[in-house]
């Protein structure tokens with residue numbers, strides 16, 4: 595699959611997830627394979643163009659992460675254009691515009707999903723960003739703000755007219771947040787309506803789901819978000835399934851090694867409370883469905899030191915592995 599000049603092989607894309615798809619996580623996923631395009635957590639155009647350090651710190655990435663898309667959000671066309679230029683200068687292989695985020699503080703500022711309710715501004719933002727960068731441009735959105743105002747077909751047409759190279763649809767409304775289920779039939783509708791590639795997104799939890807999304811919607815690529823947190827192998831397994839019709843579950847040893855390597859990488863980049871917070875977030879996800887996982891998650895609140903948490907996770911996996919023998 596191609597997004598403009600960029601080849602996405604396999605046609606599987608990591609969804610941008612704030613607080614999750616940082617550089618260590620992206621590098622870990624690259625090592626497992628199967629991802630055609632990684633996406634950075636979103637970058638605020640306001641913060642990054644005002645030189646806010648914490649936001650600028652998101653931009654540098656490791657060459658092994660490529661191809662990588664950088665997603666920017668905001669409502670001011672000039673600032674969005676300036677932020678997109680910074681993303682391109684940072685080496686992004688593609689720039690993505692966020693027009694789907696339903697989070698209240700973002701929508702209140704006219705950004706994210708709010709742009710689905712102000713299509714003139716959405717057009718101005720896409721046009722300004724298109725004029726600002728030469729790398730491929732994509733736009734990610736939802737069905738609309740509410741079910742009675744499904745702007746996705748109109749917004750998709752605007753994106754195409756303004757020179758976007760592809761669009762991604764997560765077929766829920768902003769009001770739905772993550773409730774209900776993603777309505778894949780709407781992805782098929784958008785595919786039929788546009789000439790540029792449409793990336794399908796929403797509720798893909800297994801290699802079989804991904805195949806079904808391709809088959810039912812005709813989308814050019816599948817984007818996966820939340821499922822990768824419980825199963826970082828979902829991309830590798832799906833790529834194998836698409837190619838050979840089969841996939842293998844990783845061993846418990848492989849899972850344990852992945853988690854501990856990821857945590858070591860995080861410890862190299864972060865410290866103190868920031869590290870502790872990230873370790874807790876990922877421990878919560880990675881131990882789902884594992885024997886004793888619930889008990890470990892119950893103890894997380896009381897842990898105040900990253901070293902203590904790393905030791906607890908290490909002995910959790912050591913116990914699981916000895917229990918198997």
Ligand SMILES: Cc1cc2nc3c(=O)[nH]c(=O)nc-3n(C[C@H](O)[C@H](O)[C@H](O)COP(=O)(O)O)c2cc1C
Nearest residue numbers: 609610611612635636692764796797798818819820
């Ligand atoms: C923790 C979290 C953070 C997210 N952050 C972003 C974001 O920064 N930009 C964005 O476009 N979507 C964001 N999303 C939405 C995902 O990219 C994706 O559209 C959504 O989760 C549906 O896909 P899934 O069912 O595969 O998870 C986020 C989702 C989650 C769960």
